Structures are given as structure tokens and as C-alpha cells.
Amino acid sequence: MPFTPLHMGPGLAIKAIAGHRFSVLTFGIAQVAMDIEPLVGLLRGEDVLHGPTHTYLAALVIAVVVAAVSPPICRPILRRWNRELFFHRLSWVVEPELSTPVPVVVGALAGTISHVMLDSVMHSDISPLAPWSDANALLGLISIGTLHQFCIFAGLFGVVGWLAVAWHKQRARVGRGKE
DSSP states (O other): EEEESHHHHHHHHHHHOOOOOOHHHHHHHHHHHTTTTHHHHHTTTOSSOOOGGGSSHHHHHHHHHHHHHHHEEEEEEEEHHHHHHTTTOOOOGGGSSSOOHHHHHHHHHHHHHHHHHHHHOOOTTOTTTTOOOOOOOOTTSSSSHHHHHHHHHHHHHHHHHHHHHHHHHHHHHHHHHHO
């Protein structure tokens, strides 16, 4: 996958379904963290780009680190996001700045685990079950084009669904006289 952008599609779809119980920003940070190893490999001209960090075991460790570091990173981003939304009178899309641990942990775990899964479909240098197995049962399961289309459609579904849910909740609040 050409680094993080396509990986965000499934994260946006999860956000549309899970709402405030899922941190899409933490998911994105997890995607970037997972791609550090391949980036370093590319810069060094290495043959194997997806090594130890692209295993489910390492994904769990990376998720813990991401869950620990993402709240102070996400707060200023969300603060800016919310200010812009209020300025443009789109307060119905505002996200809470202070996230509880559950959305952060879920976003980190979903980000790292999905990253390994998606990359396992298309990269032959991944052994997702290492150190127990060198097998990669997902390799070639679907074509790379189909995988990319899935990620794009998941992202489109996520954005439309997220906005539709937020708009519906806003309309319901207005109907109850809460705004």
C-alpha cells in the first residue's frame, strides 16, 4: 500500500459505525507508526521493507505505544478542528477533545491490526504470525486493485456515514429543542 492514506479508508468506516467509541485520529497515528519501518527500509534501499513490525505480535506492542502517545498529539488537532467547525457553523461535526481511554485504545488496536492485515494481502515480505510461523495466508487473497478499491470505498462510506450520523443527531437535538 502506498503508505498510510489508503489504510485510512477502513478507519473512517469504523468511525462511522462506532462514533465516539473510536478515535480515528489515533487510528491514523497508528498507521503512520506502522509505516516507519518500511520508510526506513526504502531510504536505506533494503530488500525487505516489512519486517518485524508487520506482525500481529508487534502490532499489539505498537498499539500500546500509540495509545500512550496519541492523546497529547490529538488534543491540539481536535481543538483546531473544532474551532474551524464552529467558525464555519458546522458544530454538528464537532468531536470531543478529551477522549476516554476506550476510543484511544480501540483506535490504536484497530489501526495496527488492520495495517498488518491489509499489507499481508499484497506484500510478500510479511510474515504476520511470526515468530510462530513464516506463512502469510492472506497474500494474494484478492487482487491489489480490489484491495485498493475496498479501502477507497470504505473511506467514502465512512465519510458519508460519519456525516450522516452527525447530521441526524443534530436534527434530533434540534427537534427536542436542545439547541
